[in-house]
Amino acid sequence: MTRTTDINDEDGHPRRTKFVDDEDDASDISASDEEDGNATQEEEDDEEDDDASSTDDEGDDDDEDDDEEDDDDSISSTSSATDEGYIDPYDEETLPPYACRYCGIHDPASVARCVETGKWLCNSTTQGGGSHIVNHLVRSRSNQVQLHPESPLGDTVLECYNCAGKNAFVLGFVPASSSSVVVLLCRVCVETVPALKDMDWELGQWHPLVQDRKFLPWLVKVPSDKLQLRARDLTQTQINKLEELWKTEPDARFCDLDRPDVVDETELQPTLLQYEDGYHYQNVLAPLVKMEADYDRQVKESLCEESISVRWEKSLAGKNIATFSFGGRHAAESSRIMVGDELRLKLGEGARYLHGKAWEGVGYVKDLIDGEVELEMRQTGGGSGAVPDQITDDYIVEYIWKSTSYDRMQNSLKTFAIDDTSVTGYIYHKLLGHPVEEQRIATARLPATDEDYAVPGLPPLNESQMEAVAAVLQRPMSLIQGPPGTGKTVTSATLVYHLTRQGMGQVLVTAPSNVAVDQLTEKIAATGLRVVRLASKTREATLSSVDHLCLHVMTPLAAGDEFSKLQRLKDEVGELSERDQKKYRTLRSRTEREILQAADVICCTCVGAGDPRLKNFRFRQVLIDEATQAVEAEALIPIALGAKQIVLVGDHCQLGPVVMCKAAAKAGLTQSLFERLVLIGIRPIRLQVQYRMHPALSEFPSNMFYEGSLQNGITEADRQLLTLPGFSGKEDFPWPVPNKPMFFYCITGMEEISASGTSYLNRTEASYVEKVVTHLLRMGVTPAQIGVITPYDGQKKYVSEYMRRSGCLASALYEAIEVASVDAFQGREKDFILVSCVRSSESQGIGFLSDPRRLNVALTRARLGLILLGNPRVLSKNPLWAALLLHFKEYETLVEGPLNNLQPSYMTFARPRRNPAGDSRYAFTALARGGWDGRWEERHHGRHHPHQSPAFRGGGGRRGRSRREAQTDSRFDARYDQSGVHAVPQYNNGGNAGGGGGGGVPLPNFAPLPSYAGAGDDMSSVGGDASVYGGSQYGGLGGGGGGSQMSHHHHGSGGRGGGGYPDLYLGSDYFSHDVRSQADACSVAGSIDSRRF
Structure with missing residues (x-):
């Protein structure tokens, strides 16, 4: 049966629409399946949070399209919203069942029903976001909509005329060529079914039913202004809480938001730039880590899908690989699965009947390709034996959540707070943001010539890379900013090589991701150092380019014949006797410890640094690559293992950490340790030569993000x-x-x-x-x-x-x-x-x-x-x-x-x-x-940067730095971490002074701070004007004199050096000494608190 309905359309759309019921005699034209419904977490945050805000990106209120609203005060005769029949929207007992569950509007022409949840919602919006019905569909992972029986179009479930697909987000309408009717077709059919082109439809004029995150007004009417003024006044936050409540109480009402058990009275303390002490630091970050852990657990443990089809394959190593994809309401959540996660696969009821018995197995996610999950099975349970690879349908997939990562973050926060030996006193205060005197490592062994900076197996360094290495070797804490294509990995590997020559023991190298760790491991191994890659147990079966350096690969080769026999027996039988198992574990642990102790460098992820196998190790030198992609508590795991010298490498101008919980992200958990240290005034040393992009491609990023x-x-x-x-x-x-x-x-x-x-x-x-x-x-x-x-x-x-x-x-x-x-x-x-x-x-x-x-x-x-x-x-x-x-x-x-x-x-x-x-x-x-004033102007030349485009106009110099605040009280006295500084011979005797004072060394390329960085800056001037550049950008230090916190150790007037950038202040104790000569170098260890250094 074909039904047509007149529609009033002010926008020029066809005035009649056509729907085909299931019993209609329509031609069956095959079509491909509808689009996959997966979405990434970042998109959910974007669309549910950003687009639902009250203002757009420019700060202006989003205006409703007046043309799409019916401002006539007269409502349909079927509406109960007349003055005589007005119902208080807060009186939920009296409201009709089809009233909007958000705001209470109950005009039949303005509401639609979510088929999956059974809830009615209207097509009005809240503070510029999506309409209520669209917002609910997104939040509830639903996509099917039914209109009200008394609406102009009747109780229609929206579906595609051709394939009967009911996903409202892919449905649209096309007008007929020779009549004033429209037909609903899904996006897939319009583009993939050739037979539709032969019908009397204008396929090129297909338009989606949902536009600007609300249904077209001729389909679901936008409530009039009068109705919206009478409706419940609610915020997006209340809508979000109501949606969360519906997950556990589907029949909850708006009034239930006031219940004591629903009202969230716990206020998260946001992250700070500075902390009083380690306990304050732990009390702020630990609740955020817990909130992220709870959210991650809730999301992933709810990821249970039935009726999954599995494709079984064998890997090159003979492992069973199950490949499948999620569908239905969990399609979006499946995007949160990551490589290395553990999943449980078991037979459904029908598959158990076919197989003759129950079966379940556990595996880890080996790869994610085009929405498909590759699961490598590593164990089976239930006494079921081999994998039932002859059965391909009716499987159940469950997520196995593990708290290991979050537990290690919490342990690191606790260790940092209570263990005096977790880090040195200097690093302790610097990480907390306390203003302490700058410190140099007097015993640093620096390369004598430029050629000595080069290391075996790696390309030679450029000038900025050598300056970065020289600066880092002398400082207990350093930040290296590596813009795109500047050779950050090569610089880090070279730096690790020189760190191993400092006589401070093993170097721990970490990064948030396994990919970054493997890349750096490969580079470091090329230098000839003894490198061991420590992988997590769940990753041991994953092949990588550094397998030969992995501890789990090296251990069987070095454990001896007895261990090999036990390993073969375990592989053949499946398990060992209690006595043999104890011997097996003893041999393995001893061999692993010997291999780790013999290494020059140990590489692992930040979370991997909390592995029990490293429990009794203390690492005085720690390098964290991609530090800007780790949450702060994650970066603290390797640092709190006794660090005396730490190096953070990253780029805060690129992507930061991924935090799933919006509340934790809003409280500041997305801010990395690297970024916070920059904000409190620690200048990262920037690598300046890029080798990736065509010069024309690097111009805009250089000017916009890296000051040219x-x-x-x-x-x-x-x-x-x-x-x-x-x-x-x-x-x-x-x-x-x-x-x-x-x-x-x-x-x-x-x-x-x-x-x-x-x-x-x-x-x-x-x-x-x-x-x-x-x-x-x-x-x-x-x-x-x-x-x-x-x-x-x-x-x-x-x-x-x-x-x-x-x-x-x-x-x-x-x-x-x-x-x-x-x-x-x-x-x-x-x-x-x-x-x-x-x-x-x-x-x-x-x-x-x-x-x-x-x-x-x-x-x-x-x-x-x-x-x-x-x-x-x-x-x-x-x-x-x-x-x-x-x-x-x-x-x-x-x-x-x-x-x-x-x-x-x-x-x-x-x-x-x-x-x-x-x-x-x-x-x-x-x-x-101030580099952009919003004006369209002609290009002009003669700037300081000759290739700088007019979009980057000189907007004033860098702001002056504030004076240092008083020492923050804590249980550690920062004076224990100050070393005496004595004058030493200058490196070049003014050869590179460039018109400034006589002497100094070339400065590394320190990245500028954001314009709002405040007090507590480790490079703020406290004694007067700073002598920075001796007349040129790469001039020498030392000639201009003091003006720093250590100025009493130096000669000079305390005035500015000639020329250069006077606002950039490093502190005379950084580089006013010879960075290559060790003569008269100050002693660090003699005056350091022995508890922390």
Whole structure:
């Protein structure tokens, strides 16, 4: 039966709509399955939190579309919201069952029912976010909607006319060519079913039913202003609490939010920049770690899915591999599974019947590929024996949550607070943010010449890298900032080599991720040092490039014949007798301890540093790579093992730690230790020469994120496609400006919500991505050289599928191209990078595209060419993107038109309506320093940085530093950690002084602090003006004199040095001495509290 209904449409849409019921005699046209509904956690945070806020990214209230609202006070005759029949929205006992469970609105034309949960909600919005019905669908992981029986369209369950798919987020409408009716079709059918093109429908005019995060008003009416004024007044926070309550009490009401057991009276104390003592530090961070652990446990233990289909395979090592994917309501949560997680796989009731008995097994996640989980089985239970690989359906998957990581974080916080030997007194006070006198390691052994900095197996260092190594070797605590492509890993490996020559024992090298640890392990091993890679038990079966260096591989080879016999017996029988098992463990533990003790360097993850096998080890020197990606308590695990010298390597201008719990993130858990130390005034030493990007590609990131300090270690000639080794093509890409391999492709296609409801996609951008990729492939570029970055999981899936389906070349070529998120590309590079921005709504903002760190990573992955695709009108409302668009516009690389005839775009942009200088998100960008004033202006020359674009205008010098505050009281006296400083011979006797005072050494490249860094800075001047540069940027220190906290040890007037940057102050005890000579060096150990050094 076909039903048509008249619709009043003010926007020009067809006035009649057509629905086909299940019993209708319609042609059955096969279609591919609907889109996968997975979404990443970052997207959920973005869409549920950011887009539901009361203001958009520019700070302006999101306006409702007046054209989509019916302001007529007269309501449908079926509505009970008339003056005579008005019902108090707070009187939930009297409200009809179909009243909105959020606000109480009960106009039948304005409400819809969530089929999965049975709850009715309306199409009104709360403070500029999504509509109530859409918000509930997203929060409850639902996607099916039924209209009210008394609505103009009847009690219809929205579904696709062709495939009967009911996911409202992929449904849309198309008008008929010859009649005034519309039909509902899903996005997949419109694009994949050829037979639909022969029907009387305008498929090219397909539009989604959900736009701007609410249903189209002709489908579900937007309540009038009068109804909304009468409705319950509630906030997004109350909505979130109500949704959380419904997870355990589905029938809970709005009034239940006032119950004592629901009201959350515990206020989290946010993280601070400075802490009174270790106990204060623990009391602030420990509750946040616990909250994150509880949230992680709740999410992952709820991840239980039935009726899973499994594909069984054998690995090269003979292990059983189960491959499967999640579906249904847990599709989004499955994105939170990580490599190394443990899952339990067991037979469902039907599969048990077929198998004849119960079976369950435990495995760890070996890999995640295109939404599929590869689970390597390592044990079975229930007396079931072998894996039932003949059964492929009706499995149950359960997550096994382990608290190991969080327990080790809590232990490190406790150890740091109560154990005097966990770190030295100096490091203790510095980590807490106390203003203490600077300290040098007098016994540091520094390379005598530039050639001595080079180590076996690694390339020689450049000047900034050598300066970083020299500075770090002399300091108990150092931060190294490694911008993209600056050789951070090589510098870290070289530094570790020199640390092992300092006579302080073994060096512990850690990083938050296993990938980073393996990369650094490989580099360090190339120097000839004895390196041991300590892997977790769950990762021992994972193959890696450093297997031969792993403790679990080395142990059987070194344990002797007796251990080998026991190992063979265990492998054959499956278990050992109690006596043999005890002997086996004793031999293994002893061998592991001997191997670890014989190592020069031990490498593991930050959490791995809390492994029981390292329980009795004390590490005086600790290096943490990728330190900006570790939460603070995680970075503390290796530090609290007796550190006397710590080195944090990272880049706070790139992505930070991932925190799942929004409350913990809001309280500051996402701030890394590296970033906090920068904010309290510790200047990281910056590596300045980048070897990755074409010089034109590095210009904007250098100016915006690194004060224009990045130098190019490669030339334009080094980054030409036609001269690239192995490239067989004969033509270059048609860049709008030949010597600038980049452009911003102006695309104004509409953004759409993905199938999960928590992500976005943009079909127009995807089609242009395919055109660019196809052109590159035809030129001879290989798929491995191309990367597509998009912030949204919905776009990632859509682009991959669209290229495979619509590309004119072999589908295998498109399948080999990596399409991934910004997070997945951090630390990696490709020759060509395409960035699909997706967001294109004037009212919904740009979500986490406004994150400067995310943009920095996306812009710095390309070696040869960079192409961005997006809507400039929408993006330019954000000041950061406005600066980027201006950069492209000035170089005439802001383009539109067909790929073979790109022309400069003259699209006008909205000026950013918000001053970014006071926004903490932009603290580490040129925006915070007044480098962008929002004006479109002509390029001019003659600046301090000759290649600096007008987007980075001189906005005033660096701010002066505040004076040091009084010493914070604590149970440790900081005076025990001050060493006497004596004058020593200058290194170069003024040879590099550059017009300044006579003498000094070249300064390392210290990164500037954010403009709002306050007191407590370890480099603040307390005695007068600082002598910084002896006339030039790389001049010497020492000639200008004192003016520092240690000025009584030096000669000089205390005035400024000649020229240079007088606002940058390092403290005379840093580098006013000879960094290479050990003559008259001060003694550290003699005056240090023996409890901590």
